Amino acid sequence: MSALFRRRRDVVDGSGTTGPARVDARTKNLTKRLKPGEIAVIDHEDIDRVSAEALVACRPLAVLNAARSTSGRYPNLGPGILLEAGIPLVDDLGPAIMSVREGQLLSVEGAEVRSGATLVAEGTVQDAEVIEANMAEAREGLSTQLEAFAANTMDYVRRERELLLDGIGVPKVRTSFEGRHVLVVVRGYHYKEDLAMLRSYIREYRPLLVGVDGGADAILEAGLRPDMIVGDMDSVSDKALSSGAEIVVHAYRDGRAPGQKRMEDLGVEHVVFPATGTSEDIAMLLADDSGAELIVAVGTHDTLIEFLDKGRSGMASTFLTRLRVGGKLIDAKGVSRLYRTRISTWQLVLLALAGLLALFVALAATNVGQTIFGLSGAWFDDVVNFFRSLVGLAPSAPTT
Incomplete structure (x- = not known):
């Protein structure tokens, strides 16, 4: 066991950790208001890499999970990231932990969570040995997940073949993509680093900037302005939505669009795009169908483990979308290695x-x-x- 893991285990198993609770079943909603020195209370089975990195950025005292942080379905990356960052993780605490009030003072002593002298819940401390054992079990079950992933992929092909093959259902937008480079920004893996590496590329080629939900805020944080925002609008700020970017609301296949009401309340013009799959998929399909010359992806998923780590069957659409737009698609990390400014310092x-x-x-x-x-x-x-x-x-x- 590493010295870091030993040190963090001592913190959890020793005198305990005490702080106010922040409670939310959805991790991405919790991280918007979680502050350093607070205790995160979540209900997140199979904590994925993006969620873990968002939690680490908030610097909580501890993370308490009502569900199992690793269910054994596949080797998810989140628990290891939390432990490497020195954040104690106690999981499988059960539904009782979700009854904790926002701001309630909690004490974490080993696997026990108390409020004053009252035992609220008891779970399992995630240390290096536990995580290693969970990962070994999950790797053994990976073949089952691959079979399920393949079945979901075929189901997606049957339901969306007209969209994938012929672009039927892609809405008309006012933004002109024809012959342009398009930068699709997702608030995913290492998006800040990717954007920083692409500064010269953005300055020289002036690509269209498409933010996928919270990716629009990432573009604003980088000092840029999005040309288009695509998503179900559950994790993008009002500031981004009011930036003048064209809005494309991702809807279910039956036409229901939960994000549409928010656009109407803000008085923002928008276009609805009904489609199965993820918002980053429809952003790429929209750019490809509208004549984009090149699509550069920031913060998106690349590997099979990353697809599975997202934890939903809809990731099959991401796999097929990559096949559809593959001739135009370049990952940001690849651009940073291949691209050089045309005029060097020498x-x-x-x-x-x-x-x-x-x-x-x-x-x-x-x-x-x-x-x-x-x-x-x-x-x-x-x-x-x-x-x-x-x-x-x-x-x-x-x-x-």
Whole structure:
């Protein structure tokens, strides 16, 4: 066991941790108001990487999970991320923990959670050994998840083949994608780092910026303005929605669009896009069908484990969308390795030196230039003779 894991286990198993509770069954909603020094109370089976990183960024004293942080369905990444960050994790506490009031003072002592002298719930402390055992069990069951993933993929093909193959159902939008680069930003894995690496690319190519739900706020945080926002609008701020970007509300296949009422309440014009799958999928399909030349993805999913780590069957649509737009799609990390600015620093230096040399030659060919050089030579002689006189040397011969 690493020293970090031993240290954090001592914290949980020792004198305990005490702080006010922040309670929400949806982790992404909780992280919007969770503050450092508070205790996060969630009901999240199979904590995924994005949720864990969002919790780590909030710096809570501990995370208390009503559900199992790793169910054994697949080797999810979240528990290990929390433990590596030094945040105690107690899971499988049961529904009783969700009855805790917002702001109620809780004490975490080992696997026990108390409010004052009252035992609220008892679960399982997630330490290095427990996580390692859970991961081994989950890897054994991975084949079952692969079979389910394949079945979901085929089901998605049957339901959305017209959209995938012919683009039937893609709404008309006012934003012109034709021949443009499009940057699709999802608030997912390492999106901040990816955006930072793409600064030069954005400055030079001026791609259309499409924020997927909270990705629109990520664009604003980077000092940029989104051209379009796509999603069910449950995790994007009013500031982003009022930024002037075109709004595309992701709806269910039957036409129900939970985010539409919010747009109507804000008085924001919007277009509804009914489709199965995730909002990042329909953003890419929309860009592809509208004639985008290149689609650059920030914070999206790349690997099979990342697809499974999202924890929902709808990720099959993401896999198929990648196949549909694959000829145009580039991951942001790939762009950062492949892309270089067209004019390097050394090229600029050489260009400046060449300009100075050309100026020198041009001046030398004119009477005015020769006079300037003569005066410069006399001034230089005076400076040299001044320093020679300081050390007792005879004056040097004048420069002709």
